Amino acid sequence: MRRREFIAGLTAAATAQSGAFGQQSKQARRVGVLVGLAANIDMPVARAFLKPFREAMGKAGWVEDGNVHIDYRFGGALSDLANTRASAAELVALAPEVIYAQGLPATLALRQQTATIPIVFTQVIDPVGFKLADSLGHPGGNVTGFVVWDFEIGGKWMQLLRELDPKLAKVGILFNPDTAPYAPGLVAAARDAASGVEVIELQAHNDGETEAQIEALGRERNTGLLVIPEPFTNGHRDHIVAQCARFRVPALNSVLGAVDDGALMSYTFVWDELVSAPVDYIDRILKGASPRDLPIQAPRRYEMVVNLKTAKALGVDVPPVLLARADRVIE
Structure with a gap:
């Protein structure tokens, strides 16, 4: 060419x-x-x-x-x-x-x-x-x-808190009713799984209300906190974790990143x-x-994470059976 x-x-x-x-x-x-x-x-x-x-x-x-x-x-x-x-x-x-x-x-x-x-x-x-x-x-x-x-995951969260503390007497469920319209269904499922544990709703709209609610819960013995993941608790994640540490309240907090930043335990989707x-x-x-x-689908996998550093700071002995089921442990 x-x-x-x-x-x-x-x-x-x-x-x-x-x-x-x-x-x-x-x-x-x-x-x-x-x-x-x-x-x-x-x-x-x-x-x-x-x-x-x-x-x-x-x-x-x-x-x-x-x-x-x-x-x-x-x-x-x-x-x-x-x-x-x-x-x-x-x-x-x-x-x-x-x-x-x-x-x-x-x-x-x-x-x-x-x-x-x-x-x-x-x-x-x-x-x-x-x-x-x-x-x-x-x-x-x-x-x-x-x-x-x-909604049934509310019952699973309650079950895990009861396994964490066999002497559990009261659980506060934290959420903002203005940003979590689905909270009643989760609370109802948690109550159904409470089996004798008192369940109270901790409705908070700002950091001041959150602090007061967690402080009051921390004054009592054998209490726990269940944090509903929703826009308010997502946005106030670090404050909620800090107040649980301050008032020594064991919490199951499945907000994204909460357990890595000091929450005791989470159970949620991957x-x-x-x-x-x-x-x-x-x-x-x-x-x-x-x-x-195209059918609406559920998460393909859930995981449980336990923060042993937080457990030690709170004086909580995580039962070996519960620890063995954890997908990830922060030590």
């Missing part, structure tokens, strides 16, 4: 490749993400959420700013409902092909904005009760996803798995599936 023809061939190939890349860029798909439990992308909750999500998208073949463009919005550090609704409206206005929602407030806000754009959620409880879906097996609308747990699992549904929707036909 003559040099002139060779160069012409290279030029034509380069032009074709450039044109194909330009065409691919124009055809990039659009996905929205509403992180309900964070105010911005720099918050620990946001980073912990987005890392496994992005890794799962990459494994599914979706390259950010390559064949997919992702718009991120945030609900607020304490799930400010007004901010969550505003962020949901912004995302819907961008007309993405599918939106990934973290948490119940974010999912409800998005559903109020659109009945057509597919929404895939995570960390939601009772989606049928909150009218997000017709049923778990057949959602029937534009919303599907992965529940965080069902975070990375729950966050990344919905990417399969996002991938399928981008390829033509309808959310109405």
